[in-house]
Each structure stands twice: as C-alpha cells, then as structure tokens.
Amino acid sequence: GQNIDQPTEMTATEGAIVQINCTYQTSGFNGLFWYQQHAGEAPTFLSYNVLDGLEEKGRFSSFLSRSKGYSYLLLKELQMKDSASYLCAVPLSDSWGKLQFGAGTQVVVTP
Amino acid sequence: GAGVSQSPSNKVTEKGKDVELRCDPISGHTALYWYRQSLGQGLEFLIYFQGNSAPDKSGLPSDRFSAERTGGSVSTLTIQRTQQEDSAVYLCASSPKGQGYNEQFFGPGTRLTVL
Numbered sequence: 615g616q617n618i619d620q621p622t623e624m625t626a627t628e629g630a631i632v633q634i635n636c637t638y639q640t641s642g643f644n645g646l647f648w649y650q651q652h653a654g655e656a657p658t659f660l661s662y663n664v665l666d667g668l669e670e671k672g673r674f675s676s677f678l679s680r681s682k683g684y685s686y687l688l689l690k691e692l693q694m695k696d697s698a699s700y701l702c703a704v705p706l707s708d709s710w711g712k713l714q715f716g717a718g719t720q721v722v723v724t725p
Numbered sequence: 726g727a728g729v730s731q732s733p734s735n736k737v738t739e740k741g742k743d744v745e746l747r748c749d750p751i752s753g754h755t756a757l758y759w760y761r762q763s764l765g766q767g768l769e770f771l772i773y774f775q776g777n778s779a780p781d782k783s784g785l786p787s788d789r790f791s792a793e794r795t796g797g798s799v800s801t802l803t804i805q806r807t808q809q810e811d812s813a814v815y816l817c818a819s820s821p822k823g824q825g826y827n828e829q830f831f832g833p834g835t836r837l838t839v840l
Contacts, residue, residue, distance in 0.1 A: 618767075655833065656729075656816065656831035656832055656833050656834060657768070657816075657831045658831070659828040659829070659830075662828070701767060701768070703768075706770065712758070712770045712773055712781065712783075712784070713758075713760075713768070713770060713829065714770065715760075715767035715768040715769075716767050717765070717766055717767040718767055
C-alpha cells in the first residue's frame with residue numbers, strides 16, 4: 615500500500631498564495647491526483663500528474679517529483695470559495711482504479 | 726447531465742440492524758467505486774467494479790460488508806449487523822473506464838449513523 619502525508623490545516627488570506635505539500639511512499643507509481651472537497655459535499659477532481667514537473671490550470675497548479683515521492687498543489691489569488699479540504703491520492707499499486715487518499719488538508723481563507 | 730446519485734442521503738440505524746446504500750453512477754460509466762470517510766479521515770477504498778469483471782473486494786473491512794452491481798449500472802452496498810464503528814459517510818464514484826488515468830466522479834454520499 616501507500617503512505618500519504620499532508621498537513622492537517624493551513625490558513626491564508628484572500629488574494630494570497632498557499633502551497634499544500636503531499637509526500638507518499640509507494641511500491642509502484644501510476645500518477646498522483648488532487649481533489650477538492652467542500653464541507654458536506656463530494657470530492658471533485660482538480661489535477662493529475664504522472665510525469666515530473668508542474669501542471670498549471672488557471673489559479674491552481676500541481677507539481678510532482680517522482681524521485682522524491684513529493685507533490686504540491688499551489689493555489690494562487692486565493693478566494694473565499696477556495697476554503698475546502700484538499701485531498702492528495704495515488705492509485706494503489708495493483709490497480710489503477712483504487713485510489714489511496716491522504717487525510718486531506720483543510721485550507722481556511724480569511725478576509 | 727446527471728451526476729452520480731446516492732440514496733439515502735442520511736441513514737440512522739440501531740446497532741445490529743442491516744442497512745442498504747444505493748448508488749446510481751453516471752450513465753455509460755463502466756467503473757464504479759465505493760469509499761467511506763470517517764470524521765476527520767481520508768477516504769478509505771472499499772470495493773471496485775469494472776465492467777463485467779469480478780469486483781475487487783480487497784478494501785472491505787469485514788464479511789459484514791458486501792456489494793453488488795446489477796446490470797452494470799446501479800450498485801448496492803450492504804452492511805449487516807451494523808456496529809458503531811461503521812458510522813461514516815459512504816461515497817460512491819464512477820468513471821468512464823477503470824484502466825489508465827481516469828477521473829472519478831463522486832456522488833454526494835450517504836451519512837450513516839449507527840446508534
């Protein structure tokens with residue numbers, strides 16, 4: 615299986631930048647996903663990385679380093695609606711379909 | 726279009742009772758997944774259906790848990806003789822295919838409370 619670690623909570627002000635780190639240990643690697651989950655709602659897909667480097671999607675970017683077992687999600691120009699839990703996930707080594715999720719990082723955006 | 730739907734949205738039951746949770750995936754999606762999320766915890770994989778293949782049940786925590794998927798569409802997760810530690814949000818997801826990169830689309834979940 616995988617061990618996935620991410621910080622429990624981060625606080626930042628509106629308009630600022632926040633970087634959410636995720637480290638993982640895995641016997642096989644098929645990519646890394648980031649999901650966003652607002653309180654009481656279903657997780658929604660944000661990004662997928664399988665190669666090293668930075669993937670940019672508007673205000674959100676995701677970075678991967680396979681050699682270091684490390685990823686981060688970068689949220690720029692924070693908005694109040696970005697207050698949510700951000701989940702890092704990797705497919706379990708024996709199957710693409712089964713995702714192992716981290717416990718999530720609760721981001722609190724303050725005015 | 727319609728997303729993944731789950732019913733009921735909330736279920737309160739007494740310890741020892743059986744419960745059934747339902748998931749309607751997005752039409753045409755061949756892969757269906759069940760996860761559960763306990764308070765303050767990440768999502769825990771339970772079971773995975775891909776097309777007509779035998780389901781991957783490796784995440785089911787005990788033999789009290791079972792799931793079926795009829796006609797390659799609707800799925801039911803059954804928990805027998807519920808225990809208080811079964812209290813959690815049970816999330817269903819579907820994707821167009823199970824192999825290779827694919828985005829999983831999640832339903833709103835069923836919040837199960839076992840008294």
